[in-house]
Amino acid sequence: MTMPFQNAEVTGTVYGIALNDKAQRDRLAATFAEPPYKAPPKAPVLYIKPRNCLRYCGAPTPVPAELSALKVAATVALLFERDLTRAVPEEVRSALAGACLALDISEPIDSFYRPAIRQMCRDGFLPLGRFASVPERFGDIVTEVDGREVHRWSLDALVRPIEAAAAEISGFMTLRAGDLLLVGVPGDAPLASVGGTITVQSAGLNALSASLVPEQGQ
């Protein structure tokens, strides 16, 4: 049994960057001109995945009975080993300890107006793969559900590439040693149902395995 909160590496806060997918931003451009948004985002749009979300080494994600399908967004997570404050993009890589694949799980929700804590922060909603050193280049990120490929994307789709994003964030808050940064999620992330086994693979990173199981003791 893997202790769900046990990890030697992520000792700080897990931040994620939302709306960092170019195609998604283009698709939502007209929506973002209307209330309640009234203008497109200027600064990186950030969210936090609290510690109860973390799952390691394939530990299962419990899903309550009232949820039928969950969005499973595969991405890359960067672990910081040095504090990054007011940095320029060229300084970002030297502050990193490593990278891993992450599966950012959420209940589907259309609105970006308010923080979606209930939809995004349930127990087990962030399975992580094992850390590796940060690859020079990232390959395609491929998601399979029960052995069948359901999604493929690349970090080339990001509005802000990882170094630019981390540097810009560090302009208004420190990314601390022990913090984790999810660099962006695909706007067309697939859905998975309870009982599904999900794997995420990307060249140069360790594969991630996750499973959605019925929550016990409800």
Next chain:
Amino acid sequence: MKRALISHEARPQWVEVIEGGASLRLPSGERLAAANAAWLPPVEPGATVFALGLNYADHSAELGFKKQDAPLTFLKGFNTFVGHDGVSPRPKDADQMHPECELVAVIGKEARRVSQADALDYVGGYTIANDYAIREYLENFYRPNLRVKNRDATTPLGPWIVDAAEIGDPHALQMRTTVNGAEVQHGSTADMIFSIPFLVEYFSSFMTLMPGDLILTGTPHGVHFVQDGDEVVCEIEKVGRLVNHVRLEP
């Protein structure tokens, strides 16, 4: 009992606050005058920190919002905290930085699917936060966004955690904020829209709360923009008095 986290002899140490706040008892048993303490925020890295927006009817009306159906909640990271008597930087390009005095519930034991009736059994203690906001940076995406609410050292926390047993009813406490001695906020925790038992039930209905997690319960009315050099004091009855100094960013 009151517990504080201080830096002493070059390491963080949890100490007991004694003699009405005048002295601190170190783990070794030695005593230290509180006036000489280097206070740290009483929170550990990685703790889940909830903060409530618009949780007092008067402040919500002041900002032009209608009543909400569910609590407006955002999360905060460790970088944003600073201890009692610390310094919070005011950005050079923003004038609208205002203090927000808030009662903080500190979770005392693991909580999952806890009912309102039992909720206060899971609160180990209380402290004070000053949850500064900087309004120029507001954007309508995951509002209030992190650029407003998660800047370094802009959430003073402390000075200490008071055991829940010493507080009794957390919804019968007067609270106020002064800037250089002049009152800018005054309210009562009786006026929260979503109570602490409600919030513990609500959060624990969909996620596990762990010991040391914090719930910043929102602020009453009074928006006052602070200036370089201001001394800002947030006081909550039975809990304490949290001091902060505003300094313009270099």
